[in-house]
Amino acid sequence: MKSLLNKISNRPPGHGLPPACYTSAKFLRLEKRLLFLKEWHCLGRVDEIPEVGDYFTIDLASEPLLVVRKTESEVTVLSNVCRHRGMPVASGAGNTGKFRCPYHAWTYELSGKLRKAPLVPKERIEKDCGLPRLNSHCWKGFIFVSLDAEADWSEGQESQTLVPLERHLANYHMQDMHHAASFVETWQCNWKSLVENFMDGYHLSVVHPESLHHLTPTSLCKKVTGSAAFTTYTANYTRTAPVREKHHPSLTAEQVKQSHLFCVFPSLIASVSADTLVYLALHPLSASEVSVKWGVATFESDLSEAEISARVNKWKQINNEDHQILQRLQAGLRSKFSVTGPLAADNFEGALLDFHRFLLQKLGVETTSNV
Ligand code: FES
Ligand SMILES: [Fe+2]
Structure with missing residues (x-):
């Protein structure tokens, strides 16, 4: 080297x-x-996901990511890795009101917040069991993300x-x-x-x-x-x-x-x-x-x-x-x-x-x- x-x-x-x-x-x-x-790396265009609940998945540097239109005016990029035991929560692209993990059915809001963890005792659920949100920025219609938690466009x-x-x-x-x-x-x-x-x-x-x-x-x-x-x-x-x-x-x-x-x-x-x-x-x-x-x-x-x-x-x-x-x-x-x-x-x-x-x-x- x-x-x-x-x-x-x-x-x-x-x-x-x-x-x-x-x-x-x-x-x-x-x-x-x-x-x-x-x-900062581009993941696609904002109007690929024009409706609330539209999403697509993509990998960046071996990190599974989930890009979702959370509200009419906000696109967010989440880690696509379940907080239970690591399953990718979503695959492909589509429209949904929630993300349901295909392994044991933990369910997350469009914002990434945990909504349901069936059969898990409440006291075992930590405060922040949601899908982590990554730093993202929209530039000229392009969605950019950074995997660096310190990054600020x-x-x-x-x-x-x-x-x-x-x-x-x-x-x-x-x-x-x-x-x-x-x-x-x-x-x-x-x-x-x-x-x-x-x-x-x-x-x-x-x-x-x-x-x-x-x-x-x-x-x-x-x-x-x-x-x-x-x-x-x-x-x-x-x-x-x-x-x-x-x-x-x-x-x-x-x-x-x-x-x-x-x-x-x-x-x-x-x-x-x-x-x-x-x-x-x-x-x-x-x-x-x-x-x-x-x-x-x-x-x-x-x-x-x-x-x-x-x-x-x-x-x-x-x-x-x-x-x-x-x-x-x-x-x-x-x-x-x-x-x-x-x-x-x-x-x-x-x-x-x-x-x-x-x-x-x-x-x-x-x-x-x-x-
Ligand atoms: S890995 Fe997602 S619910 Fe178990
Ligand atoms: Fe060429």
């Missing part, structure tokens, strides 16, 4: 991370401790350092976009490879020759300044790209012809355009496997099933192309001949440098290179 950290520190300026960062179980353990048990750097991104994307009104579909998949690659892939305009024309090159070729990508909490780049459209007719009136003519790809560090990657928001929330399962919750939201609230399917299918194709290439990348990264190479100019791979800077700062790695 020490030699890997030395390799990171001493790599040449403008180079990627050493391949072992993407394959080492030890490195992942460090990331889990310092990033996934500490930082309003006092942390997120509230400050995301401001430039909020300004940059304000006209798209992401918070008002309408949830259309979401999926949970397992991708066979390191979670950082997926962040880097999403934030790299370099691969667009090569990996997506049919699905994206004619719309957002690599040559038109433009890096935008990031911060300690995010990175972003703009994928500009070709002159022949179809015009997006329906969008928020505040968008400029230029913004209608752009997609903005951004990463809220460390694990939310997203693309917003005039009429569509696509996000991928990443939760690593191992060094070479990542759980991907991805979803699509639309500007329009009245799309037909067929129109939604068309938009979702387009992204299924793009994601599939990315998954295929990242799966093959993972095999290459395991090779003893794999090395850290120089990155392309900032407009095409500069966002990776922002991501690496964040990562290494959080992991406490001192670096002599200019990342």
Whole structure:
């Protein structure tokens, strides 16, 4: 591990991370401790659960979580682990008035408060036998959670350092976009490879020759300044790209012809355009496997099933192309001949440098290179 950290520190300026960062179980353990048990991570969109009692379950860093709309105005994130003997209380998604543990029928309110523990003598029930509530925050319609009991979004750097991104994307009104579909998949690659892939305009024309090159070729990508909490780049459209007719009136003519790809560090990657928001929330399962919750939201609230399917299918194709290439990348990264190479100019791979800077700062790695 020490030699890997030395390799990171001493790599040449403008180079990627050493391949072992993407394959080492030890490195992942460090990331889990310092990033996934500490930082803020996206679990989905608030309007996936629009009605009181709507809920979904999701795992983050091996923690089973339960996301529930407790009241019309409040979404809450609970530990999905029964306080009796540890059974996950809920599974999948749905709507309910209470959560009943499938093992011995302990029952909890939507707030997590214990309502009933059949046949358990009252004196044995401690005061706080409810499901623990985690720190959560809604940002632009995204539900964020932190497993760190001390975390406070309003006092942390997120509230400050995301401001430039909020300004940059304000006209798209992401918070008002309408949830259309979401999926949970397992991708066979390191979670950082997926962040880097999403934030790299370099691969667009090569990996997506049919699905994206004619719309957002690599040559038109433009890096935008990031911060300690995010990175972003703009994928500009070709002159022949179809015009997006329906969008928020505040968008400029230029913004209608752009997609903005951004990463809220460390694990939310997203693309917003005039009429569509696509996000991928990443939760690593191992060094070479990542759980991907991805979803699509639309500007329009009245799309037909067929129109939604068309938009979702387009992204299924793009994601599939990315998954295929990242799966093959993972095999290459395991090779003893794999090395850290120089990155392309900032407009095409500069966002990776922002991501690496964040990562290494959080992991406490001192670096002599200019990342
Ligand atoms: S583990 Fe939940 S009621 Fe027993
Ligand atoms: Fe891609």
